[in-house]
Amino acid sequence: MAARGTFSKEGIEAMRKTHELLSRFWHEEDGAAAAEYALLLAVIAAGLAVAAGTLGSAISNAMDNASNCIHEGPNCSP
Numbered sequence: 001m002a003a004r005g006t007f008s009k010e011g012i013e014a015m016r017k018t019h020e021l022l023s024r025f026w027h028e029e030d031g032a033a034a035a036e037y038a039l040l041l042a043v044i045a046a047g048l049a050v051a052a053g054t055l056g057s058a059i060s061n062a063m064d065n066a067s068n069c070i071h072e073g074p075n076c077s078p
Contacts, residue, residue: 025037
């Protein structure tokens with residue numbers, strides 16, 4: 001583990017690769033490639049939205065169950 005305020009070699013390499021990828025994307029002049037990236041970004045965003053909604057519902061249900069068990073006492077069956 002790297003000391004606080006320093007980066008590991010793996011972290012630096014990952015940042016370099018990310019920078020190269022973003023730099024190529026930024027300077028890309030091929031419209032088809034840009035459209036593909038936009039489509040990929042849209043799919044990822046939709047997946048994250050679905051996951052967030054599902055996770056939110058699961059957390060809400062768990063909190064409701066916990067609240068019901070608190071009110072019902074030792075006879076609770078979640």
